[in-house]
Amino acid sequence: MNLRSQKAGLWCTWIFSALTAVGWLGIAHFYQPAPADLGLDATKLWFSDTHRWDTLIGCSLFYIAAGFLTPGSIQFGLMLAKIEGRWPLWSLTTAVCGVFISLIVFFNACAWLVAAYRPETGADVIQSWSDWAWFAFLLGWIYLSIEMLATAVVELQDHREQPMVPRWFSWFTVAGGVAIVTAAGPAFFKSGPFAYHGLLAFYMPVLVWGIYLNGTAWFMYRELEREALGGALGVQAGSSSGSPAVRYSHMRS
Secondary structure (H helix, E strand, O other), X not given: OOHHHHHHHHHHHHHHHHHHHHHHHHHOOOOOOOOOOOOHHHHHHHHHHHOHHXXXXXXXXXXXXXXXXXXXXXXXXXXXXXXXXXXOHHHHHXXXXXXXXXXXXXXXXXXXXXXXXXXXXXXXXXXXXXXHHHHHHHOOHHHHHHHHHHHHHHHOOOOOOOOOOOHHHHHHHHHHHHHHHHHHHHHXXXXXXXXXXXXXXXXXXXXXXXXXXXXXXHHHHHHHHHHHHHHHHHHHHHHHHOOOOOOOOOOOO
């Protein structure tokens, strides 16, 4: 196995997170976004004047970040497939949902760029683009939820003495995958915790997403380190006794 390539795949997840934090949350000022109930004129002012260049620069970094999420998601699926074995349905589900989310992020970033692109655009058009971006982003919780639950289903099948991902983190992944249903709120609320700028619809799901992505990548990276060590020990043993390299003893054929 090419462990360097696999590690690079996991690093892509961290690059995505870093660009998202710096670009979208930081520069574009989405750590405190324009509220859903801000009103037409105030929303236009937010995108076309107050935070216009912030949005253009920050969301440009955000759509670039989306590209890195694709190999990161595929590597998640490959790592899980080592546990799940042949016909890895849930491992593939994890990878495919991650790719879908990458596309969602890309198109959302483009929509926010459109909202800030022409200052002369009418307030109703700017707010419509912003609303569309928020709905597409947060209502995509269903793909993230399925990804997280599929990930946990496979992780909990790992019964080795030292599993790839600790069971406590897998159960956090299950809980998080269920909890982010609150991101469905923006379709029904313009103010309060379930609006698209609210605590339960926006901040909590994004926090859960970040912990899941970066925590899972960290534990998988450590697993690759153990594989590298096991492979080195196997090569040393093989040079003297012809024994094969260490592999997962629990993998299904």
